[in-house]
Amino acid sequence: MTGLLIEARALTMRWFWHLKREPYNIFFTLTQPMIWLLLFGNLFERAREMPGFPSGTDYLTFMTAGVVVMTVLGNGMAGGIPLLFDRENGFLEKVLATPANRGSILLGRIFYIVAMTLAQTLLMLAVAYLMGVRVRAGLPGVGMILLISLLFTIGLAVVSLTLAFSLREHGSFFAIIGVLSLPLFFLSSALIPLNLVPNWMRAAAMLNPMTHAIDASRSLILSGWDWRLLGRAFGYIAAFDLAMFALCYRRLTRPLL
């Protein structure tokens, strides 16, 4: 176990060293969520005039949780991309020829993605704060939003990594990631409250862990602590994470090359 952690830590360092040499990547990783906030906040500003929209809320405040979780989705789903390159340039094979546990490849990447996601989430909440959004549940609420992001991003990263381990062609990888991401995003409560969408969509959205991540985060921002919503979110996300880990474990026990 400690061996696995030593290896995973080394591979996590490797990703941070990559980032260090990619100033554009840092810049866009950090600015992209702010752009989402600005765009969505203004684009749908009049959505709150719709009947059924939580009263007394401006759209930006409503949207903040959606943008946070959407960024988590994007981060997690893109998490496997560098592994496609590792397979191509032989680095993966080189690692597989060392005594290192292959789980360290997965874990090293997850550590990095989690760190990036937490930094982005925090930054987004800070920017939203400057734009007037207040988290009703206060600083502990911010901590809780971070925890939700962290747990959700792990499952998403595992999906992406499993796909990267399984698909040789970059084209197929991006196609599948696209096909998976769209329904996850649109069949969720990211953009509008679910009481404003058709029944079938609401039913589908309720099965989507993303919806629960958003609803829990949103309630922390709009109204404070709602333990029922939080409990449901953790339940769904934990189930999602475990299921994805099981899939990935199966993949890792078979040949990777």
Place this chain on the structure above:
Amino acid sequence: MTEPLVVVRSLVKSFGPVRAVDGLDLTVFPGEILGLLGPNGAGKTTTIRVLVTLVAPDAGQVTVAGHDVSRSPRDVRRAIGYVRQEISVDPYLSARENLWVYGRLFHIPGPTLKSRIEELLTLVELSDRANERVRQFSGGMKKRLDIACGLMHRPRLLILDEPTLGVDVQTRHRIWDYVRLLWEREGITVLLATNYLDEADRLSSRVVIVDRGKVVASGTPEALKAEVGGDVISVRLASESSGEGLLERLRAMPQVGHAFIAGGQIHIHASHSEKLIPEIMRAAADLRVAIEELAYRKPSLDEVFLQHTGRQLREG
């Protein structure tokens, strides 16, 4: 005799219809530099990939340092330093970072790792470029870094898969020097796959020649070349079609050990070439075939390969 470090028995590995390795036997003893010599597609890389546990064998037994590759792959990997045929450094890291990450995968503790990295950078002459991003390195520099990675954990066995493929002459000689140095200083055992004759000849203490997934000959370079017998004369005729007649005449001569046509030339193995050459000229004149080129030299591993397979290792 000492316990062998690598034992391969009747190894078979197919990829779909392609039998990459077809009943190969190989033994590597501690302290030797074993040259695995063979043409493109002979199955060298596949054999190595089985040895380093990246590919599972279809049949046969493979043990490295006493560990079976299928049953205890981790122990096998711990014993081996593997340098792939293709460059496989991380281009986004510096040379030093590459070595650090690789060393940590072997759990080398911090202070030891630090000094080991400096030692290896010095060995492969990259100390002054150690903090540069590897992407801007030349091919030869990347290769040297790859070799340094392979040496990181002081493996008992270093496996080099065509270490000088695609590098310039200067780098090739440097790489040969590193291998010799390690062998002399640390007594490391080396398994070297190559399709360069001179590399196998100059570097190996023993050569195993493989072709089409099988071993066709093995021995020290000297012994293999001695087996060819005497000198090698090759004759290129103005028109290839008339070669058969001359070949027959040559085969009848008592000094000729072995004569055959390959690659558009007649090859003759003979004990006393200085006496034979005038006779070849005379026979050609009798038969009215024009000789375009006649060359004579001491046998190289090329002749050894030719003798065992009827083909040249390299065309042209």
